[in-house]
């Protein structure tokens with residue numbers, strides 16, 4: 001019987017388990033889970049603080065998921081080292097686990113720059129895990145002043161989650177705009193205004209450089225007093241296990257389209273992996289949930305002797321803050337054309353006659369059609385793109401494409 005080991009117990013691990021079971025119903029699967037919980041939906045931690053969900057509804061799979069899939073989960077332990085020649089993973093308690101196929105699905109960790117005086121701050125938090133959210137929740141009070149360092153997705157989601165439970169929320173970032181990795185300046189201004197109208201204050205083009213207990217000294221020289229500090233500066237892929245075993249890593253663990261690393265019998269998936277980005281035409285870490293699941297599934301199928309490739313990933317974000325929904329995808333290289341109506345903004349970036357990327361604010365209906373255009377590199381002169389920009393419809397695809405893509409239902 002084949003022995004599978006999965007390091008990590010997040011979305012990529014679930015994909016991997018389901019991928020393995022699609023091809024091998026009997027092999028032995030062991031999951032090594034640093035976190036002490038069954039898999040939960042990580043993006044929901046802010047909704048938990050906001051009171052929009054609870055611990056039960058945050059579960060990403062049913063209570064019997066591991067049992068149904070014949071998995072043994074080792075909770076609260078970490079994989080410390082891989083010995084690729086012996087095909088073993090050594091846990092942090094010294095115990096070895098032997099594998100025939102291994103998937104590293106270890107996600108990413110918060111990056112904390114070496115701020116001067118950070119050790120003097122008593123109440124500081126990251127915002128990546130359920131334990132982070134539970135620890136922050138214990139300190140939330142109606143008068144608390146919260147400083148969040150980082151105006152990216154994680155910092156802003158945290159701001160939304162706690163806004164109504166504290167006195168003040170200020171978000172600072174060295175970048176000159178919110179969500180700088182996914183929004184251009186104009187769209188970022190729309191989102192920032194919306195967040196401000198909902199009670200979140202910003203200090204942009206400025207960031208904390210030094211801390212002295214409950215006071216942050218900013219790059220500009222300003223000082224900001226706070227009671228709680230949240231550090232959401234960025235994340236780094238957890239690559240050490242593969243790197244220390246001699247495998248190739250860059251910003252993430254380098255994988256091919258089958259999600260295999262260059263170590264024998266070792267695959268990697270999710271936020272820790274650097275796979276092919278079809279929009280960019282090169283490898284990069286695409287740290288988003290759907291990608292983690294699909295990479296994990298692909299790895300699992302191949303680990304079990306099947307054949308699967310994942311070669312059409314593109315950067316994609318579907319998020320919302322205080323009721324403003326947005327979706328972004330691809331890259332913003334190319335000529336921009338815009339559609340505006342009823343306060344909604346759609347921006348499309350076209351290069352060499354194909355759609356390269358888009359930003360949709362407040363009008364995200366049928367956005368899957370736009371992502372299909374990017375993925376398929378559909379020549380825009382073969383469809384009515386002017387109409388499509390206004391309202392996307394499946395009818396822009398040929399009957400044959402619709403049959404393949406949508407199973408003949410349209």
Ligand SMILES: Cc1cc2nc3c(=O)[nH]c(=O)nc-3n(C[C@H](O)[C@H](O)[C@H](O)COP(=O)(O)OP(=O)(O)OC[C@H]3O[C@@H](n4cnc5c(N)ncnc54)[C@H](O)[C@@H]3O)c2cc1C
Pocket residue numbers: 007008009010011012013032033034035042043044045046077078079080105106107108127128129153154157158238241269270271272287288289290292317318319
């Ligand atoms: C607040 C927040 C909001 C988000 N919102 C969105 C969103 O709206 N849309 C979206 O697409 N994505 C979102 N994301 C990103 C999304 O959650 C990740 O892309 C996804 O969780 C990645 O899944 P993963 O399985 O690769 O990693 P993870 O879910 O991080 O799981 C990896 C697991 O591996 C464990 N681990 C690490 N090292 C070891 C080890 N050595 N041994 C054992 N276990 C180990 C970790 O503790 C962790 O539990 C959000 C993330 C956060 C934090």
